[in-house]
Amino acid sequence: xxxxxxxxxxxxxxxxxxxxxxxxxxxxxxxxxxxxxxxxxxxxxxxxxxxxxxxxxxxxxxxxxxxxxxxxxxxxxxxxxxxxxxxxxxxxxxxxxxxxxxxxxxxxxxxxxxxxxxxxxxxxxxxxxxxxxxxxxxxxxxxxxxxxxxxxxxxxxxxxxxxxxxxxxxxxxxxxxxxxxxxxxxxxxxxxxxxxxxxxxxxxxxxxx
Amino acid sequence: xxxxxxxxxxxxxxxxxxxxxxxxxxxxxxxxxxxxxxxxxxxxxxxxxxxxxxxxxxxxxxxxxxxxxxxxxxxxxxxxxxxxxxxxxxxxxxxxxxxxxxxxxxxxxxxxxxxxxxxxxxxxxxxxxxxxxxxxxxxxxxxxxxxxxxxxxxxxxxxxxxxxxxxxxxxxxxxxxxxxxxxxxxxxxxxxxxxxxxxxxxxxxxxxxxxxxxxxxxxxxxxxxxxxx
Numbered sequence: 442x443x444x445x446x447x448x449x450x451x452x453x454x455x456x457x458x459x460x461x462x463x464x465x466x467x468x469x470x471x472x473x474x475x476x477x478x479x480x481x482x483x484x485x486x487x488x489x490x491x492x493x494x495x496x497x498x499x500x501x502x503x504x505x506x507x508x509x510x511x512x513x514x515x516x517x518x519x520x521x522x523x524x525x526x527x528x529x530x531x532x533x534x535x536x537x538x539x540x541x542x543x544x545x546x547x548x549x550x551x552x553x554x555x556x557x558x559x560x561x562x563x564x565x566x567x568x569x570x571x572x573x574x575x576x577x578x579x580x581x582x583x584x585x586x587x588x589x590x591x592x593x594x595x596x597x598x599x600x601x602x603x604x605x606x607x608x609x610x611x612x613x614x615x616x617x618x619x620x621x622x623x624x625x626x627x628x629x630x631x632x633x634x635x636x637x638x639x640x641x642x643x644x645x646x647x648x649x650x
Numbered sequence: 651x652x653x654x655x656x657x658x659x660x661x662x663x664x665x666x667x668x669x670x671x672x673x674x675x676x677x678x679x680x681x682x683x684x685x686x687x688x689x690x691x692x693x694x695x696x697x698x699x700x701x702x703x704x705x706x707x708x709x710x711x712x713x714x715x716x717x718x719x720x721x722x723x724x725x726x727x728x729x730x731x732x733x734x735x736x737x738x739x740x741x742x743x744x745x746x747x748x749x750x751x752x753x754x755x756x757x758x759x760x761x762x763x764x765x766x767x768x769x770x771x772x773x774x775x776x777x778x779x780x781x782x783x784x785x786x787x788x789x790x791x792x793x794x795x796x797x798x799x800x801x802x803x804x805x806x807x808x809x810x811x812x813x814x815x816x817x818x819x820x821x822x823x824x825x826x827x828x829x830x831x832x833x834x835x836x837x838x839x840x841x842x843x844x845x846x847x848x849x850x851x852x853x854x855x856x857x858x859x860x861x862x863x864x865x866x867x868x869x870x871x872x873x874x875x876x877x878x879x
Contacts, residue, residue, distance in 0.1 A: 459861040463868035472833035478808035524879035583705040609696040637687035649772040
């Protein structure tokens with residue numbers, strides 16, 4: 442029974458680890474970009490501008506803000522062939538313009554709509570793989586929860602990012618079990634566990650006190 | 651139970667070089683040594699990753715539960731040798747006995763009015779200095795353990811989209827390089843696990859399917875979405 446449990450845990454540790462490994466690599470590699478505010482240019486960065494006219498706009502545009510505004514503008518963005526997660530929309534009342542940032546990992550699009558003429562200038566910037574990884578690492582994030590998760594990709598990514606975190610917790614716990622079974626490695630393991638705990642709590646204490 | 655609990659391809663082959671056997675043994679040992687050393691760091695980043703992705707989880711709320719203190723303090727006049735915002739901010743912090751990472755949030759409109767923020771995990775300092783009157787208004791917000799943990803997740807002193815920010819506290823630099831080391835450790839653990847899996851021929855096929863599935867989904871988000879849309 443105990444042996445069967447051991448092999449079950451070992452197989453789960455292996456296979457769940459294999460499934461999560463590309464995600465762990467993504468999060469780990471993008472740490473270097475985020476910690477040093479440095480984005481290596483992987484692939485060419487390009488930018489293009491196009492103009493789309495006769496866009497459908499929501500009738501009650503002036504009265505909308507936040508998430509209802511994003512939802513109301515979905516048909517407009519669809520018509521303009523712009524897809525992705527919509528960020529904070531700026532409504533410039535005097536100029537009668539809307540500026541809508543839309544993100545897909547590795548691509549940033551700024552849609553500027555002139556309300557009177559129903560015309561949009563769309564600037565699309567391909568930002569490359571490193572930026573895509575940094576964007577995914579930070580998504581969906583803690584800011585502006587009321588407007589976030591407005592695209593299918595972001596909803597799916599949050600699920601995957603959560604799954605990765607849960608898998609890391611499971612893999613670390615199962616790893617402790619698998620290590621503890623190996624009597625020969627217990628002593629060194631305890632020393633390293635203690636050293637890691639000391640480093641972690643020491644650093645956390647120094648930073649926060 | 652022995653360390654190498656499962657017969658591997660190399661162990662079954664009598665011709666396998668001693669070097670390779672040793673590599674396999676050390677790869678396995680280092681995999682769990684690294685895992686044990688990084689355990690608390692991994693738990694911190696996994697748990698806070700979940701909490702940051704779910705800002706509506708009320709049990710982890712920290713900002714609305716903060717404790718604030720306000721005070722007004724006199725400072726000695728800043729000498730002319732203190733040129734630039736950074737030097738002046740450091741001197742004010744020294745006089746107030748505050749340590750942390752300086753954040754630049756406001757543009758200085760009046761030369762005598764100097765506002766800045768200092769942050770470190772668990773503590774937020776909002777400093778308004780009147781350099782003409784040599785007085786400082788200090789607002790100090792202290793957050794709970796969840797707040798400390800969430801800030802540790804993102805505490806690097808720099809921001810990708812704000813080139814003005816740079817690290818100016820030694821402990822921020824120490825923590826930033828610690829995060830690098832943790833990331834490098836995780837990359838090593840992934841690569842060493844791939845090597846261990848590859849050395850188990852009976853698990854290669856199912857493992858390849860699962861790894862392929864994970865890579866496909868991850869690749870879809872990193873690269874594929876741009877092709878699809």
